[in-house]
Amino acid sequence: MHPQGDHDNRFLRWTRLSLLVTGMLALVAGPAQALELRVVDDGHTAGYVTLAWENDGDVELQQRDGNGAWRTVYRGADSATTLSGLDDGEFAWRARPAVAGNVTTNTPWGKALNVEIAHHPLQRALGFFAVGAVMFVILLACIALPWRVSGQPAAGGQP
Amino acid sequence: MNADAVLSTPVAVVIVAIFSVFWVALGWWLGRANRSLEDYMLAGRHVGLGLATATAMATWVTSNTTMTAPQLAYQLGIWGMVGYSLGAVGLLLFAPLAKRIRELMPHGYTSGDFIRVRYGRFAWRVFLLISLFYALGWLVSLAMAGGLLVEALSGIPYAWGMTVIVVTCTLYTVFGGLRAVIGTDFVQTLIILAGLALLAGLVIVEVGFEPVHRQLAEERPGLLNLLLPASLMFLFNNLLFGVGEIFHSNVWWSRAFAFGEGVGFRAYLLAGLMWLPVPIVAGFIALAAPALGVNVPSPDMVAPLVAGHLMGEAGAILVFIVVFAALASSLDSLLAATSDLLLNDIYRGHLRPDAGEAELRRAAAWIIIALGALAWALAMPRLGTLAALLHLTGAFVASTIWPIVFGLRWGRGSGAGAASAMILGTVCGLVAYNVIGFYVAALVSAAVSLVVTTVTFQLSRKRFMFSELAATRATGP
Numbered sequence: 264m265h266p267q268g269d270h271d272n273r274f275l276r277w278t279r280l281s282l283l284v285t286g287m288l289a290l291v292a293g294p295a296q297a298l299e300l301r302v303v304d305d306g307h308t309a310g311y312v313t314l315a316w317e318n319d320g321d322v323e324l325q326q327r328d329g330n331g332a333w334r335t336v337y338r339g340a341d342s343a344t345t346l347s348g349l350d351d352g353e354f355a356w357r358a359r360p361a362v363a364g365n366v367t368t369n370t371p372w373g374k375a376l377n378v379e380i381a382h383h384p385l386q387r388a389l390g391f392f393a394v395g396a397v398m399f400v401i402l403l404a405c406i407a408l409p410w411r412v413s414g415q416p417a418a419g420g421q422p
Numbered sequence: 423m424n425a426d427a428v429l430s431t432p433v434a435v436v437i438v439a440i441f442s443v444f445w446v447a448l449g450w451w452l453g454r455a456n457r458s459l460e461d462y463m464l465a466g467r468h469v470g471l472g473l474a475t476a477t478a479m480a481t482w483v484t485s486n487t488t489m490t491a492p493q494l495a496y497q498l499g500i501w502g503m504v505g506y507s508l509g510a511v512g513l514l515l516f517a518p519l520a521k522r523i524r525e526l527m528p529h530g531y532t533s534g535d536f537i538r539v540r541y542g543r544f545a546w547r548v549f550l551l552i553s554l555f556y557a558l559g560w561l562v563s564l565a566m567a568g569g570l571l572v573e574a575l576s577g578i579p580y581a582w583g584m585t586v587i588v589v590t591c592t593l594y595t596v597f598g599g600l601r602a603v604i605g606t607d608f609v610q611t612l613i614i615l616a617g618l619a620l621l622a623g624l625v626i627v628e629v630g631f632e633p634v635h636r637q638l639a640e641e642r643p644g645l646l647n648l649l650l651p652a653s654l655m656f657l658f659n660n661l662l663f664g665v666g667e668i669f670h671s672n673v674w675w676s677r678a679f680a681f682g683e684g685v686g687f688r689a690y691l692l693a694g695l696m697w698l699p700v701p702i703v704a705g706f707i708a709l710a711a712p713a714l715g716v717n718v719p720s721p722d723m724v725a726p727l728v729a730g731h732l733m734g735e736a737g738a739i740l741v742f743i744v745v746f747a748a749l750a751s752s753l754d755s756l757l758a759a760t761s762d763l764l765l766n767d768i769y770r771g772h773l774r775p776d777a778g779e780a781e782l783r784r785a786a787a788w789i790i791i792a793l794g795a796l797a798w799a800l801a802m803p804r805l806g807t808l809a810a811l812l813h814l815t816g817a818f819v820a821s822t823i824w825p826i827v828f829g830l831r832w833g834r835g836s837g838a839g840a841a842s843a844m845i846l847g848t849v850c851g852l853v854a855y856n857v858i859g860f861y862v863a864a865l866v867s868a869a870v871s872l873v874v875t876t877v878t879f880q881l882s883r884k885r886f887m888f889s890e891l892a893a894t895r896a897t898g899p
Binding site for chain 1: 498515519522638645647651652653655657658662717718719721831858868
């Protein structure tokens, strides 16, 4: 007889049993998983962003603009969404599973994803615009001017 | 998998099967008239105005027009849509160039021929690298668009849809060469124009301008902002990107050689005017997404999703057919023109200068098959979005604009200068792509190339005799 050994065996049996029960409960109840958002197309300098997540079933996605209130921007079964036309500022998004087994859930929100939208300065944009416009005018002139006759020596040409 | 797929899988499979068989059969039937390598590569050099306009128009209405133009409208707003439509400028400006090219090189085969004779071997090789990279990028983006379209509308896995479209286009291009490409393009143009007109009409009737505008103003005001910085930067970028694509690519040069005498100018002009409103129509469809409450998981799927949501299965079928036609009309042109470039400038130009016509004819078919297989393999991993892939190539092609335009107009300039302009333009464009964004890559590339080309033309003492181009034939260097 080894009292200490019996105690260990009982402890092991209880441990296994409790693990089994916990596992079955987890299977029945479903995991209260927190949804994690990630950026798959980062257009933070152009005012758009595509967010993606992993989940089976419906998802609710909320957005917060600066220090404003959260508002739902998507609810459905897709695994990504594109948000565009965003102004400068700090934006946050969070998501949670919205439906499990045809029952609306109230699962906790996943960790918020923060993205700062910072458009290019307007002066820079206008600078590029002007460079493009100048090149277009040069191109137009190059094409619209009369072409040299085919076969004629091109000695006097100037760009 | 997209939860908004609206076309049932059996219907999608039937459409794909019918059109695949139809295009392949038509390509084979048209290809029966091919008697020589010149027939196969250049459709006998006497394509008339109707077919010429249709093929230029259909080739430029790509999956990018029907899927990326809406994507840019959805991401960059009004200017994204208008900026994309400025791609028509490339076609319009190429009209006089096509006339000039046909006059200077009546026996030419490829754009590579011009660069080789005008600037020499080094610039020719730099140009070939750029052109082939662009062609491959475009091919892959078209193949990806095919897979995305099928997946977005029907839920059929991306890999299957992409495979069927690539195989179909490869088959009929192999069977019929450029004659098949131009013939199918004509039918595809009719489908595209009728389909888009019907779709736009339905969107206006079913949704209307006012609800679309109201929803955008409330939910996404940035898309209506005419001073949205990225959009302003994108405007001329896209114009120059389109010009670079058309001015350098053998897709357009081979048509300039293939069109009958005096046809090229009118055909490109008409095609440009007909193409101009297409991205506006496609972009408007995308801007209706917020008003309709359509979620957009991937921005390059916005147009099919909106049409499917709005018109149910009939709308989805219509979009499916239109985009399938647009895809096929571009994919086949690109396969044919790129295989011409590989055959003429790489196979005959570098590897087998003494190859006979029969050998070249066989090689042309194998090159088309190899290109199709390569595009399929590269499209399979589904790298990035369509716009990202497409605009990466903008840094490359915009660098070729000035060496080509200056080289066609003036006798000065050297091979080293042209090569420097292309290399420096490309490198700076790629830096801009990574540091600033895709919407300035072509702009920066073209600007740097302009400066280098102007300086080297001014410094050059060489005088090129344009009459040398007249003797250009598809013989190795």
